[in-house]
Amino acid sequence: MTDTAEERQDPLLRITDLAIDYRTGRRQWTPAVRGAGLHVRRGEFVSLVGESGSGKTTLVQGALGLLPTAARIRGGSIAYSGVDVTGWSDQRMALVRGNYVGFVPQDPNTSLNPVKKIGQQVIEAVRFNAPGARNAAQHREAALESLRTAGLKDAGRVFHQYPHELSGGMKQRALIAIALAGKPKIVVADEPTSALDVTVQKVILDHLARLREELGIGILLVTHDLGVALDRSDRILVMQHGQIVEEGPVRRILENTTHDYTRRLLDAAPARHAGRLVPTSGVRAVPADAAPVLRAHALTKRYHLRGARGRRREVRALDGADLVVRKGTTHAIVGESGAGKSTLASILVRFTSADGGTVHVGDREVTGLDRRQLREIRRDLQFVFQNPFTSLDPRFTVGKLVAEPLQAFGLVTGRRERTARVVELLTAVALDESHLHRLPGELSGGQRQRVAIARALALNPGILVLDEAVSALDVSVQAQILQLLVDLQAEFGLSYVFVTHDLGVVRLIADDVTVMRGGVVVETGPVEQVFRAPRHAYTRELLEAVPGADHTGPGTIRAARANTSIAHQV
Amino acid sequence: MLRYLALKAGRALFVVWAAFTLTFVLLFVLPADPVDLLFDPAELNTVTPEVREQVADGYGFDKPVLLQYLARLGHALTGDFGSSVQSGRSVTATILDVLPSTLVLAFGALVLALLIGFVIALAATSTRRAWVRNLAEALPSGAVSVPVFLSGILVLQIFSFQLGWFPAFGDQGARSLVLPMITLAVPVSGPIAQLLVRSFATEFRSGYVTTSWAKGATRGGIVVRDVFRNASLPALTIAGITFGNLIAGSVITETVFARQGIGRMTQAAINTLDIPLVQGIVVLVAASFAVINLVVDLIYPLLDPRLRATLATGSPLTA
Incomplete structure (x- = not known):
């Protein structure tokens, strides 16, 4: 076996039984991550998949020491190549971050300093992680090199540009350049393509995969998109309610999921369905030549842009x-x-x-x-x-929100009649009377969108x-x-x-x-x-x-x- | 860019013009007989109609209002606001005598207030200790709640009468400027500090700070290199507005510290119903206020490349 030597070596990142709590009250802590463990080896592409609130981002933040002040690590350990960094101070972690582990953040549009040129931001990343004798010219050269490695062919031009002058995809590449500038052994990417178009996403992910092959770095990709994870990774970890519920190679997960939640995720992924959904009531009858x-x-x-010196674009x-x-x-x-x-x-x-x-x-x-x-x-x-x-008034109750269009058009007069119609609409979107007096803030995202649909249906629209x-x-x-x-x-x-x-x-x-x-x-x-x-x-x-x-x-x-x-x- | 410049300069001019027109309406048009205002109320009955007519003629009160307005506006454009009723000296000269002393005081107080604000915001953001942050965040509301006359007297008691470090009043030399400046700066530093603390905290939570952490930057480095410039932008706007408050606030400070300045002159001019002087003061103060805000508007694009870009390519897409 050739990988025994590799096996004996400590993995680039090993998280063991990590537990992270969020402060929810004066002496109250709510667990966000409960005893999660994972490891990433050299040259390995590992994906951490989960829905919002599963704790995947918290887990990664914990690994990088970037937890918000309201969070604490209750137990477990984080080790980079066998060096336990759990509980390290910011000062000591600063030596690990950038240098050993690079981080690609979620939203390229907010993750670059808007008032600084790209080049300056990459140079900083180089300088922090290569202290000592190197001079400014060498830093500059290394930054340009890093931009090129991140797939920006026109590195020289991007170097002198501000973030707002770049497209989303280019910004994400600049962020990858920043992550690579310290020559890390492992790159952690938190939803790096969620804010990007699919075609751009493909290019960025292709590039990450190539970096893994060329530089031999390990990649930990955090994503909500099972499709992305299936396409790219060697191994997949599925996270739910702060726990890793399933782990294994892609093929194994696809062919033989052991966990119910993973199967639900697989089934829910829209890309994995071939045909159209059918109403639960039965077969759909649409006349072929509907009017x-x-x-x-x-x-x-057309939108007019007023250009400089009277030019109109x-x-x-x-x-x-x-x-x-x-x-x-x-x-x-x-x-x-x-x-x-x-x-x-x-x-x-x-x-x-x-x-x-x-x-x-x-x-x-x-x-x-x-x-x-x-x-x-x-x-x-x-x-x-x-x-x-954002589309529902946070101070309106569900009942009021759904009744608003009815009142605006004076459709129902009596109070009782109005409530009856609202309940009818809520029932249509699979909510019930118990939601009438709730505020949007007390509802989940799915429930809120149901309320928005009920509201749209209130006037019996055709379209x-x-x-x-x-x-x-x-x-x-x-x-x-x-x-x-x-x-x-x-x-x-x-x-x-x-x-x-x-x-x-x-x-x-x-x-x-x-x-x-x-x-x-x-x-x-x-x-x-x-x-x-x-x-x-x-x-x-x-x-x-x-x-x-x-x-x-x-x-x-x-x-x-x-x-x-x-x-x-x- | 030129458009932006023209727009901002035009707005500044409009403010000054509006101030002139408003004071004209208030002082010359609304009173039943503006001549009455020109005399001491006690002596009003002894003034003969001939004298009144002479005065009215001298001030042009017998002409139609519009003509009066245009004539005064024309003179004002050349810097001539007539002469003070009390002293008979030219209004412009009278104001220019004391304006620098008030401007120096107000400007010094503004700089000091900004310094205080930045120190508080930097302390609150840079520290890892919760109690330092809480203390720093409590200071602004404390500063606001101390009225100028109280803090002025307090400062006088301690530094002038007890310690004897600075003169208690007068306007000779830089040392006499210190106490009024502090008195004036402390209350306005409150809102500035509060704004800065909040904007530093907001920026410190933003995405690019996470990126900097991930680069391996340290807390102090992040605050200085990344947060500072982004978080300072709102302070600029409030600084411009504060400057106006400071000139208004100088009435009390100048009275407490017995300094000459616009504040005391305004008070005197209103007490003696010196109409031309009041108008001159209002217009000149409005002008200095407009200039300061114009400067602020012109500095903005220098600090924020995004604004520079919108100015270069025109307004951004609205959809």
Whole structure:
């Protein structure tokens, strides 16, 4: 055996029985991590998977000594190459951080100092970890080298730029350069691609994997996306309620999960479903030639930027976009950030007005309506926002939130009648009377989005426009909400316009799909057809970038999916 | 960039113009007969109609209001606010005599207040000890709750009468400036410190600080290298506004410490109903306030590259 020598060596990082508490009261501590253990060896790519609140980020922060002041390590140990660093002071940990372990943070948009040039920020990372005789010119050279290693071909230019002048992907590469600048033996990446587009995510992850091979460093990737973990890692650890519930090589996890939670995660991952969700009530009946309820034609929206010295620049957010939504179906709009999909959605409901083109709801044109007529149209056309954490008034109770549209349109008069209607709506979204008097702050993300949907349904609309309505939710919650949407559609005959960046979700819920890029519709058609035989190169690129897609093949997964709770079409 | 400059300068000019117009309306238009205001109320009845007419003619009160306004505005543009009723000297000269002493006092107090604010914020952010942080965070509200006249008298008692380090009053030399400056700075340092403590704390929790920790930086290094510049930006805005308060606050300080300055002159001018002088003071104070805020607006893009970028390429996307 060749790996016995490796086995005998201490792993780069070994966490044993780590327990971390958060202070929740004066003498009250709530455990966030309970006896978690993991190790990463040289050249190994390990993924730590879990949903929000599972403690995965806390675990990593603990390993780096970056816990917030409200947290404490109650027990266990953290060792880098056999050196136990548990309880080290900030001063001593500063020698380990950067030097031995590099860290790639979650959100590239906030993780770089906005008032400093990239070069300066990388040089700092070099200087902290190579003290001594090296002079400024050498530091500079090392920083440039690090930027190049991180895959920034134009390192010289980026060196002199500020963070706001770079795209998200470039910022993340700069952060990788910072993590690599101290020549660490292990890199810990906390959701490094969650804020990025799929195609950019693919490039960044490819690069991390290459670094592992070329530099022989170990990588610990923290992610909520099982697809990403399955694609990239040697080993996967699944975390739930502060504990590691499952650990093993990718193949083993895929073929033979031992833990129920892992199986639920696998099933919930949208990329791993081949067909559309079916309503729990039974089979869906959509006439093949359903009449269009919402038509947009040649929509154009320009934003003007006032340039320096009177120059005027123009950004085309939408450039002649068409859209047809058939009655009782779901039409998904997909694309990456800046594709114009949200602009399109907000023009459909007239939050934004178009510069050109028309929108028809049924046979009425929306684009030319005045305020009062628009108000009438809005009864039939409701909107669900992306983030359930910010789209609900925190001081309104659930009952008040759902009743608000009813009152605004004077639909129900009596108090009792109103409560009855609110409860009816809550029941429709699988909440009950007990939620009536709760505040949004007391609800989970999934429950909040249910409230937002109940509120949108209050006026019996025919069309719902959902802008990234499940993007802020965990996969298992996301699966529930999607199922709910499908059930509601079957029950009330709703038509959906579903804006999303996630192609996996499209497959689950949509009948038709429109792919957008740079304000232009590049491809549109039935989901089956577009996904099976994409005509446009960009659609193909998007489909290939979806993580976990490779594992959707026949064989292993089919068997695992046979006993899922979520039924789907074959 | 030019647009930004023009916009800010235009705004400053507007403030000064508005101050002039407002005082004109208040002092010359609203009173039933502005001539009444020009005489001592006790002697008003003894003034003959001929004299009144002469005075009205001299001040142009017999002309239509609009003409009066334009004439005064035209003179004001050349720096001529007429002459003081009391002393007969030119208003501009009278003000310029004392304005520097008030500006030096206000500016010194502002710098001192900023220093105090930064020291408190740095102490609260850099320390690892909870009690130091709590103490530093309690100081600002303490500073605010001490009124100027009280702290002024207290400072006088200790440093002047007891210790004899600094003169109790007068305006000769730099040493006489120390006590009024401290008195004026302490209460305004409170809000500045509070703002800075909060903005340092917010910035210290931000993403790029985590990145710096991960680079291997130490706490002190992070505060100085990363947090300081980002957290200082809001202090700049409040410093501009505070400057106006300081000039207003100088009334009390100058009275307590018997210094000459705008504060005391305003008080005297109002007491004696010296209308041209009051207007001159209001406009000049508004002008210095506008200049300070203009400077603040122009410094901003130098400190924040993001703002510089928006100025170069125009307004950012609104969608």
